[in-house]
Amino acid sequence: MNRISDTLYSAFYPRLPILGQNWACTVGGWIRFRQRFSRHFRRTLEDWERSVKWSDERLREVQRERLGQLVARARQHVPYYRDLAPPSEKSDPEEAIREMLEAIPPLEKRAYRDQPEAFISRLIPRARLHAGQTSGTTGTALPLWYSPETLAEEYATVWRMRRRLGADIRDPQLSFNGQIIVPFAQTRPPFWRTNHYTRQTLFSIYHMTPANLKLYVDTVHATPSRYVQGYPSSIHLVARSLLEEDRRLPRGHIAGIFTSSESLLAFQRETIEEAFGAPVLDRYGVSEFAVSMTECDAHRLHVDMEYCIVEVETTEETDDYETGSLLITSLAHDATPLFRYRIGDVGTRAKHPCPCGRAGDNFLEVDGRIEDYVLTPDGRLVGRMDHVFKEQLDVAEAQILQNDSGALMVLIVPRSDYSDASGRRIVRQIRSRLGEEIEVHIELVSSIPREPNGKFRAVKSSVGRNAP
Numbered sequence: 268m269n270r271i272s273d274t275l276y277s278a279f280y281p282r283l284p285i286l287g288q289n290w291a292c293t294v295g296g297w298i299r300f301r302q303r304f305s306r307h308f309r310r311t312l313e314d315w316e317r318s319v320k321w322s323d324e325r326l327r328e329v330q331r332e333r334l335g336q337l338v339a340r341a342r343q344h345v346p347y348y349r350d351l352a353p354p355s356e357k358s359d360p361e362e363a364i365r366e367m368l369e370a371i372p373p374l375e376k377r378a379y380r381d382q383p384e385a386f387i388s389r390l391i392p393r394a395r396l397h398a399g400q401t402s403g404t405t406g407t408a409l410p411l412w413y414s415p416e417t418l419a420e421e422y423a424t425v426w427r428m429r430r431r432l433g434a435d436i437r438d439p440q441l442s443f444n445g446q447i448i449v450p451f452a453q454t455r456p457p458f459w460r461t462n463h464y465t466r467q468t469l470f471s472i473y474h475m476t477p478a479n480l481k482l483y484v485d486t487v488h489a490t491p492s493r494y495v496q497g498y499p500s501s502i503h504l505v506a507r508s509l510l511e512e513d514r515r516l517p518r519g520h521i522a523g524i525f526t527s528s529e530s531l532l533a534f535q536r537e538t539i540e541e542a543f544g545a546p547v548l549d550r551y552g553v554s555e556f557a558v559s560m561t562e563c564d565a566h567r568l569h570v571d572m573e574y575c576i577v578e579v580e581t582t583e584e585t586d587d588y589e590t591g592s593l594l595i596t597s598l599a600h601d602a603t604p605l606f607r608y609r610i611g612d613v614g615t616r617a618k619h620p621c622p623c624g625r626a627g628d629n630f631l632e633v634d635g636r637i638e639d640y641v642l643t644p645d646g647r648l649v650g651r652m653d654h655v656f657k658e659q660l661d662v663a664e665a666q667i668l669q670n671d672s673g674a675l676m677v678l679i680v681p682r683s684d685y686s687d688a689s690g691r692r693i694v695r696q697i698r699s700r701l702g703e704e705i706e707v708h709i710e711l712v713s714s715i716p717r718e719p720n721g722k723f724r725a726v727k728s729s730v731g732r733n734a735p
Contacts (some may be wrong), residue, residue, distance in 0.1 A: 281450040289461045292448060292469060296462035302397070304436060307696050308419035315427050317575055323626040324360070326572040331360035333598040334367055334576065341604045344390040347382070348604065364576065373594055373607045383410050386603040396602050401554040408656055413556050419710060420599040421556050424571040425525075426648060428548055428561040432523035434494040439466035441487065443497030443505070444528075445652075451702055456482050468492070472501040473700050476646045480508040488514065492521055494541065494542060499526040500640060503535040506542035518544035527552060530634065551633045557597035557605050560630060563623040570628040574599050577628060578607065579616050588631055590615040640731035642672045644704045652726055655696040661685045662693075666715050669728035674706035681711055 282292060318329065335354035342351045352370040355363035379386060387396075391414055426436065448460045449471035458474040461467070468490050470483060483505050495502060502524060509515050524539055524547045531549045539547050551560040551568055554696045558575045559567035570577050578594040593614050594607045613634040621629040640648040656665050664680040677693060680684070694707045 272446070281452075285457070285460070288448070288461070292421065292460045292462040292467075293464050296344055296464040296467060302415065302423045303418060305419050306413060307416050308423055311420050311423040312426055312430075315423055315571075316430070318573055319427060319625065321626065326627050327360040327364065329573055330576055330598065331355075331363045333573075334364060334596070337598060337601070337604055338367055338606075340388065340390060340601065341606075342414060344388045345604055346389075347385040348606070351606075368576070368578065368596065368607060371606045373609050375609055376611070379605075379608075380409055383603075386605070387412055388602055388604070391602050398604060399554070404627070408662070409555075411555060411603065413600065417556050417597075417599045417602060420574055421552070421559065424552075424559040424561060424574050425550065427571075428550060429494065429523070429525055432494075432546065432548065434522045434525075437465070438493035438522075439491045439497060440468070441490065441492045441495045441497075442469045443495070443501040444469070445472060445498065447473065447699060452698055457486070458482065459486060466486075466491070469497060469571055470497075470501075472498065473649055475501070475504050475648060480504065481512065484508050484512050484514055487516070494522050494525060495545075496525040496527075498549075499529050499531045499535045499539070499549075502526065502539055506535075506539040509542035510538065515542045517542045521545045523548055525550065551630075553595075553610060555597070555610075556600055556610065556682075557608055558593075558610065560597040560633065563621060563625055563629075565621055565623040567617065567621050567628040568633060569621065569625055570630070572627040577614070577630075587619065588615050588617050593633070620643055639669075639726045639728040640733035641667065641669055641675070641701060641726060641728055643701050645675050645702070647701075648731055649701060652697075652700070655693065655700070661689045664691075664715050665725075667726045667728075669726070669730060672730050673704070674708065675701075677707065678710045678712050678715055679709055680713065680715060685711075 280288060283291065318326070321329075338348075338354045342353065343349075352367070355366040357363040357366055373683060382543050387393075396412045397415070397418065399413070401411060402411045445471070447470045449458050451473055453474070456479070457466055457550070462469060468486070470486075475483070487505065487509070495560055521543060524543055524607045526539075526547060526558060527550045531547065536547050546564075549562045549568070552558060558577060559571040560577075561571060562568055575598055576596040578596075579589050580591040580594060581589045582592070583590040591613065593610050593612050595610050596606050596608070596712055597604070612633055614731035615631045617631055619630050620626070641652060642648055655667075656662055661682050661684045662679055664678075666678045668676040668678065675697065677697070679687070680692070688710050693709065697707050698705075
């Protein structure tokens, strides 16, 4: 959502009656359904449900072919990559992949941010491209362009995982994501809205006070659903309430819970599975549509090999695994190719095949998306504050600090076009999620201190720790 649509939303959506807001969610659901689930999606999903059973060698051949095609097109049609070496002619797929990647220096986010339009392929008409931004989790929101085919293949990885547990695209669902679908000022239920087109119940993650959570529990029980999807921190709060109220769902009531966008913690998984009576499957993906890893029954994250290539810049290694920063290459991103993109997360890749039997690269964990909750004065715990910075392209980095439930400190590393208006937009976005009572202070800084792993947490709160 760009700033124009964000302004329109702020001006009109909150003023609609609940029936009108449900209608708006339904129209939005219809639009998203048509964009995501195209003929290309269905063909890709059918193909990839077969290829998930292929051998490692056959999957490497797919990667080699797709990488070679992408390199050839980028050399000819993408200004930033006009000097790339030609595709490798080696016969061995693994050697060919290695030769092509080693000829390309890692891509830093800074390089992309400084000239994003230089990454756009001139082969694809601009009218066919979708525009968006990265999540802005740490204030580093970047403009994006992607083709309908890229979007379709992203969702093919999602639904290949979900269908393993018996979920289907048309099944009713419960969603816990970061959109403001209930105005914060609303103090009476319902704290959820309905997308009737796909039978989706969207819960507000910004109204989860201890008292309101009992209403969430009632609605979870009363609403037909086949699966649950969203942020693990928010689903965990509802799961904890289900257990506290002794109202866990009967086993088999839903097929599964599908989490993403944050690190899924062990205690969260245990609570969610016990409360909802179904397994949790996690997925690691990014707004850039550049990587996808999906969880198996052995709780490992499998690289969706048909979709991307993941390298590890090794900093720690044993006979069983290697750990380091991730370099990702999307094989589906024909609109803005990203070769060896340093995403900023750290992963641990296993050196041995996964016990589940699936071939290809598998990871024991990916680190970098753990955040604390923000605690509001009225007791709400709010996780995943990335949407605050999603439109803030004039912010280089940002971090939310909280040591008191009544106040926040927002550290901002400004870009050259940052202004007083930028700060006001940030405060407005925070208040739309956390209310008017909480104090918001902005401090401009030259840098943000890193954690021992080299990253910094988007939210650090001593009062809203992500505790069991």
